[in-house]
Amino acid sequence: MKFNIQKQIRKNCRDFEPYRAGKPIETIKRELGLKKVIKLASNENPLGPCRAAIAAIQKAAADAYYYPDSNSWALKQALAKFYLVDPSSVVLGAGSDEIIELIAKLFFNPGDNIVVSRHAFIRYEMAGKLMGCAVKSVPMKEGYTHDLVAMAQVVTARTKAIFIANPNNPTGTYNTAQEFKKFMDIVEKRFGGNAPLVVVDEAYYEYARVNKDYPDTLRLLSLYPNLIILRTFSKIYGLAGLRVGYGFASPAIVDFIDRIRPPFNINVAAQVAAMASLADKNQVPHSITLTEQGKLSVCRELDRYGIPFIASAANFVLIDVSPRAGADVFKQLLKEGVIVRAMDEYHLHNHIRVTIGTAAQNTMFLTALKKVTA
Numbered sequence: 001m002k003f004n005i006q007k008q009i010r011k012n013c014r015d016f017e018p019y020r021a022g023k024p025i026e027t028i029k030r031e032l033g034l035k036k037v038i039k040l041a042s043n044e045n046p047l048g049p050c051r052a053a054i055a056a057i058q059k060a061a062a063d064a065y066y067y068p069d070s071n072s073w074a075l076k077q078a079l080a081k082f083y084l085v086d087p088s089s090v091v092l093g094a095g096s097d098e099i100i101e102l103i104a105k106l107f108f109n110p111g112d113n114i115v116v117s118r119h120a121f122i123r124y125e126m127a128g129k130l131m132g133c134a135v136k137s138v139p140m141k142e143g144y145t146h147d148l149v150a151m152a153q154v155v156t157a158r159t160k161a162i163f164i165a166n167p168n169n170p171t172g173t174y175n176t177a178q179e180f181k182k183f184m185d186i187v188e189k190r191f192g193g194n195a196p197l198v199v200v201d202e203a204y205y206e207y208a209r210v211n212k213d214y215p216d217t218l219r220l221l222s223l224y225p226n227l228i229i230l231r232t233f234s235k236i237y238g239l240a241g242l243r244v245g246y247g248f249a250s251p252a253i254v255d256f257i258d259r260i261r262p263p264f265n266i267n268v269a270a271q272v273a274a275m276a277s278l279a280d281k282n283q284v285p286h287s288i289t290l291t292e293q294g295k296l297s298v299c300r301e302l303d304r305y306g307i308p309f310i311a312s313a314a315n316f317v318l319i320d321v322s323p324r325a326g327a328d329v330f331k332q333l334l335k336e337g338v339i340v341r342a343m344d345e346y347h348l349h350n351h352i353r354v355t356i357g358t359a360a361q362n363t364m365f366l367t368a369l370k371k372v373t374a
């Protein structure tokens, strides 16, 4: 019997390009026969989870035969208390990535469009395409920040959502509170009650908010019912492997997302580890200090080598390796046991992105980079 898969699958899935994830350490060891490999490819926290989170995961292991609480009640309460919001405004996903897809499934129809920034995190574009939306990609301003005014201007009656990664991955740049408020007001003025969703993705919120002009978007939630704020336990809390992200939105939006999400999307270990991480007093300040120091020393060395980079408000740096192709430098760094990311899918063919690691990892990266770009 023959099965014509091309005919059966949805049109939008036929040529769908998969997400290219950072390469795992074990894969590179195996493929290149290397003993020591470091991964600075996916903006993870080199400190790992806090001790309390590890203990909570170990304790929860014995309960793994039970399904998790499908509503993640305790975690929602903890987030609500932590951020001083009502629990009905909190939404959870298997990574903020899942919430991005749930938003797409809930709101987007074929023929709608979404607005993104040209070098923005690619999962928005993917979610839009999956649902058959047109993607309006708006050039960035000089210095690789989102041009929010230009993004507001391309909104049409068919626009369902505008996605703003703040800070943006992979550029590390951020939009200020003033820019963001101005943008929200333009959208509101143009469209009023028919305004599209504005999804602000703050995956690197804890790193970025050390900047005084970084927006406090939670305070805007009651003013703009079309606003969705996304955050995650994957980055500063070091729980990327457990997949737990969260968001804040109006109770009406949260209710609809909760209706369509998979019932047990936050697993037992993820729920308890996230709660333990929130309660931990050291994880965030320690990680910020490590990252700030690491970023300073990496950027100082890049300056010394004369290699241009973009100032970052997050835990990674986008480096311009022109005239070399980023993909080429990436491959050569792999041979040195350092996994970073090439940036071709972000239309940045002469760039690589490196996560700030421990001091030793940063040194290993810099030594390798110097060698392969010499």
Ligand SMILES: Cc1ncc(COP(=O)(O)O)c(C=O)c1O
Pocket (backbone or CB within 6 Å): 042, 043, 094, 095, 096, 097, 098, 121, 165, 167, 168, 169, 201, 203, 231, 232, 233, 234, 240, 243, 244, 245
């Ligand atoms: C801007 C941005 N948003 C969302 C995500 C996804 O994070 P999560 O692990 O919560 O799905 C990432 C991960 O790299 C990111 O950089």
